[in-house]
Amino acid sequence: xxxxxxxxxxxxxxxxxxxxxxxxASSQTIEITVRPRCGSRPVCxxxxxxxxxxxxxxxxxxEFVPLWGCMVVFLYCMRRVDCRGCGVxxxxxxWGVGKHQLTKAYMLFLAHWAxxxxxxxxxxxxxxxxxxxCQSVEYVVQWGLEHRQLGPIGAIGVDExxxxxxxxxxxxxYQIEQQCTRLLWIGRERTVESLExxxxxxxxxxxxxxxxVCSDMWQPYLKVIRERCSQAIHIxxxxxIVAKMNTALDQVRAAEARRLARDGYEPVxxxxxxxxxxxxxxxxxxxxxxxxxxxxxxxQTVRAYLLKEDFQQFWDxxxxxxxxxxxxxxxxxxxxxxxEPMKKIARTLRSHRALILNYxxxxxxxxxxxxEGLNNKAKLTMRKSYGFRTFHVTEIxxxxxxxxxxxxxxxxxxx
Ligand SMILES: [Zn+2]
Numbered sequence: 001x002x003x004x005x006x007x008x009x010x011x012x013x014x015x016x017x018x019x020x021x022x023x024x025a026s027s028q029t030i031e032i033t034v035r036p037r038c039g040s041r042p043v044c045x046x047x048x049x050x051x052x053x054x055x056x057x058x059x060x061x062x063e064f065v066p067l068w069g070c071m072v073v074f075l076y077c078m079r080r081v082d083c084r085g086c087g088v089x090x091x092x093x094x095w096g097v098g099k100h101q102l103t104k105a106y107m108l109f110l111a112h113w114a115x116x117x118x119x120x121x122x123x124x125x126x127x128x129x130x131x132x133x134c135q136s137v138e139y140v141v142q143w144g145l146e147h148r149q150l151g152p153i154g155a156i157g158v159d160e161x162x163x164x165x166x167x168x169x170x171x172x173x174y175q176i177e178q179q180c181t182r183l184l185w186i187g188r189e190r191t192v193e194s195l196e197x198x199x200x201x202x203x204x205x206x207x208x209x210x211x212x213v214c215s216d217m218w219q220p221y222l223k224v225i226r227e228r229c230s231q232a233i234h235i236x237x238x239x240x241i242v243a244k245m246n247t248a249l250d251q252v253r254a255a256e257a258r259r260l261a262r263d264g265y266e267p268v269x270x271x272x273x274x275x276x277x278x279x280x281x282x283x284x285x286x287x288x289x290x291x292x293x294x295x296x297x298x299x300q301t302v303r304a305y306l307l308k309e310d311f312q313q314f315w316d317x318x319x320x321x322x323x324x325x326x327x328x329x330x331x332x333x334x335x336x337x338x339x340e341p342m343k344k345i346a347r348t349l350r351s352h353r354a355l356i357l358n359y360x361x362x363x364x365x366x367x368x369x370x371x372e373g374l375n376n377k378a379k380l381t382m383r384k385s386y387g388f389r390t391f392h393v394t395e396i397x398x399x400x401x402x403x404x405x406x407x408x409x410x411x412x413x414x415x
Contacts, residue, residue, distance in 0.1 A: 007032070011105065013094045015040040023070070030067065034076040042079045045098075046086035054082040062095060063102045065109050066126055074103065097139060104408065107136035115401060118384045134393060141396045144405025150184070150202055153177075155212035157237065157371040158221050160190045161378055163394055170394070171221075172378060173198050174402075176214060176370040183374070183402035186395050195224040212362050214371055216240035217352055235358045238315060239372035244348070245308050246277050248341035253301045268297055276305045304342050307334055320360040327353065377402060 004018045019033040036042070041050040057078040064072040079091045095103045102110075110133050113122045119133045157174040171194045173185040185201060187194035199207050210232045215221045217236060225234055253276060257269040275283065275291040283291065295302055311330055317323035327349065334346040349356060381401040382394065399405065 003030070003032075011095075015043075016094070027071070028069070029071045029073060032064070032072065032074050034074050036079070042081045042091035044081045044083040044086055044089050045092040046083060046089050048092060049083070049085075051081035051083040051089075054080040054088050056080070057090070061101065063106050063128075063132075064095075065103075065106050069127075071127065100135065100139065102132060102136060107139050108407065110136040111140040111400065119397075134396075137400050138396050140407060141399045141403070141405060143408045144403065145399065147406050148403075151206045151209070153184070153202065153206055153210055155214070155366060156184065156210055157214040157374070158195065158225070159216070159371055159375055160218065161375065161382070163382060163391075164389065170391075171195055171198075172374075172398070174371065174374050176212075176366065176374075180404075181370055181374065182404040183378075183398060186398055188391055190218060190220065192220040192224055195221055196228075199224070199228040212366055214366065217244075217348060222355075233358050233362050234355055235362050235366070236352055236355045237371050238359060239369065239375070241349070241356070245311065245345055248345045249276060249301075249304050249308055251341045252304045252339055256299060256301050268294065269299070269301060272301075276301065276308075280309070300339050303337060304339050307337065307339075307342055315359075317360060320357045323360050324353065324357050327356065374402060 003021045007018050007021075013034075015037050016034055017037050019035045021030060021032045023030050042053055043049065044051045057080060059075055059077050062074040062076065064074055066072055074095060076093065078093070080088055081091050083089050095105065097104055097107070100107065110122060110126065110128060113125065114133050114137050117125065119130055119137070122128070122133050123130045153175055155176045157176045159172045159174065160169045161172055162168065163170050169190040171187040171190045172183060173187075173195075175182050175184050185198045187197050207228055208231065210229050212235060213225050213229050213232045214235045214237045215225060217240065222234075225232070250273065253269060253273065257267070260269060261267060272290060272294055275287045275294065278287070295305075307330075314323060314326055314330070317326065331346040331350050334342050337343065378398055378401075381397055
């Protein structure tokens, strides 16, 4: 009976007592019988007011946090109440939530570990199942979404992320202030309608207070932001521009490598992909030599690479007007280069000139790289989880990892 006194110290529920504990050796389960305290009245699950008992239901099992490698279950006969307001209802018990088989404490426990380990690992570590881990995360996320405070929001970043196989996208909206970076919202697809949903959620009041919006050049996003956040300074994110440029450079390199191979030249471009895509400072010794070697050739790839490297300077400017001047000159130069993927980039940059230059207007207030960091974290979350096939599960996993949601309170935390 030591266990019961232990439980009484750490996990007491007003109105209930632990009657007996039993170790079932074959299944390695500790069964703890719970009874209502003498004279206590059940609480209606509809209105959370005490009400007279109507009848008793069958014994129900609630899984509690495992101890010493044993599964722990609470056994309890649920009462039904005859509530004046709600009619006949099942009572509410402080350790459980609705129809869940797991206790609140156990769900919080699993959800806590599911943030550190993959869901499968969490299930294996605590001899539970993937579905139960999923249920737990779902409960914690739902509670958090209902209890979180949305505003005030000063700066948001809009980003898209590919999920599942094929061209399926999610739209993610982050709050990107220095004091608070978190995932605010997830939507299906990356259309005008998806982003509209976010602004419906936060309402016009909060949307009107947003000062900075950071996004990529995806047209539907630009359109919605223009309409819903006209007062905000809209910035095209540096990370997305660099990513676009790298894609263009990679196209040039791949096409040229194929051409060289076809025409029977030396394969000078083989294994140079990362030499030209990586930032110079991040190259390995070997890659640095490869790059130096490569730069001797008069290749389209080399010229495209030099143009890309040249563009790096752009981010160092302080004044928008000088940066603008640089941008115009760079674009002119690229347009004369006869390298089609790079010309395409130059045309895009030209058509978004004003939004790109906003980067210099907001530079002091917004730390760059926040969106990139969050984007990487989101990708990592998706990669850690082989089981996230559906939108709903992906959604709760991302909120769980990045939402910084508040958590329900329990008497004692087991982690
Ligand atoms: Zn009621």
